[in-house]
Amino acid sequence: MKPSRSTALATAALSITLLTPSIAFAWGEGPGENANPPGDHAEGSASGSELGAAVSRSRIVVKQTGGGTAKPSSGALAAIDPNWKPPACWYEPLATPQQLKGATEKMKKGDLFSVNFGRRWGKSLLVDAFDKGEPTFTDTPTKNYNVGKKGMFWRAVAREDRADDPEILDCSENLFWQDAGTLPDDPNAPTPETLAEYAYNKIRVPETEIELKPQAKSTVNMPTWAWLDKAVFKDVTVRADLPNTPLYAVTTAKPVALHLEPGTPDAKTFPASGDCPVNEDGSIGAPYTKGSSKQDPPCGIAYLRATNGKPYQLKASVTWEISWQGTGGAKGDLPDGKFETTQDMNVQEIQSINR
Known part of the structure; x- marks a missing residue:
């Protein structure tokens, strides 16, 4: 032209x-x-x-073709790289x-x-x-x-x-x-990568609702275990097609890490960075088992001060690794994405009596 x-x-x-x-x-x-x-x-x-x-x-048509078996999130992934622009x-x-x-x-x-x-x-x-x-x-x-x-x-x-x-x-x-x-x-x-980049903010990953133990109320200095079930957090795939052309791209979002922010400086996280990696079986962290209350969890939090009528806001964010493949064998990677939610955390302090 x-x-x-x-x-x-x-x-x-x-x-x-x-x-x-x-x-x-x-x-x-x-x-x-x-x-x-x-x-x-x-x-x-x-x-x-x-x-x-x-x-x-x-007119690009985007359809989710796999994953996301849990309730999908209502929002889009946020690219971790602030300088990336499709x-x-x-x-x-x-x-x-x-x-x-x-x-x-x-x-x-x-x-x-x-x-x-x-x-x-x-x-x-x-x-x-x-x-x-x-x-x-x-x-x-x-x-x-x-x-x-x-x-x-x-x-x-x-x-x-x-x-x-x-x-x-x-x-x-x-x-x-x-x-x-x-x-x-x-x-x-347009190229397959154009379609993959267009589909980026159409990806709907599951809500980041982590499992906690104890669930209702934590206790000062006692670790709260956190984990995500492998059956819930699976790879999510979306396919984008441009009608009247051979162009398509399949974009895959893979969960690779969970990050915890306690919502107060009076807390410590496990690991200390707050970054809980994905296990080989696809789960994150480990469920609490009876008798583990005094052990450090592979993923969790210990609050050092009780709440006083207002719960702490525990922020949980999952990092998703984004890749794509499309027409003619083209493939590549896009910036990692993040999706986060917050949960109320009430923390009690157990009073002991010295005799």
Whole structure:
């Protein structure tokens, strides 16, 4: 693909403001919701004053395919590396020839079509570029919308959480044609890694609810044992597919460590770092057994001061190691993720009587 014709765009006085539009083509409302465009016989549709405007809504379909047998968490994993940022934008298939033709023909006066971030064309510009083949505004002008040819029109997409990030302007191409079975020759073309990075914050791991003994109330200077059952904390896998391309990625989150923070400096953790590694069988720590009350647990806490009406907030966070593999044998690693929860801890002090 040739470089974008920014000069021509400026001449056409097109808006370059960033948008958060809400209206999309009828066949692609979002991942998992009719995300695959219908066949080439579809006529397309227009709705309201804008057409095809959801440039911040990807059509990547993400499904959890394994693990997470416990109650899944309501939140996403937080990347441990604060400097890691997945791509802000990439290109995706949007419409077949007949869909674009039908949608354009149904446009009314005042209707606009988003061909890129903040670039919205009226019917006349769409007709010039994709029906009449005028090359001024696109690097892939077409005649009669390429009806009868195999392929689709592609458009830039921005991550919803970065729709106002200036980096989305790296995806500067307007709506363009791509032959079937090919991917754009562009640095921002989607890859299996793009899909894996998109799926990162779609991973839902089990809630971090650790087992404790004693459970109801701890005692000053007596160790509280903590553990996670191997049957609960298994690898979690999600699969991401980009419809109308061969691209997919399977992302795996593997629990590798539990970290405990007692919620008060008047406590000590076991191990001293508070980091409890995963055992070979997949469990973390060890369950309390009768007669072990005076032993140091492999994973646990000893509170040194009793609570006084207000429980300590025990914070438990599990580190998840993230890897992926996808189309063509591609594979790699993503930054470790963390998911944490808090639990109330009441601590009592046993009074002894000296005679």
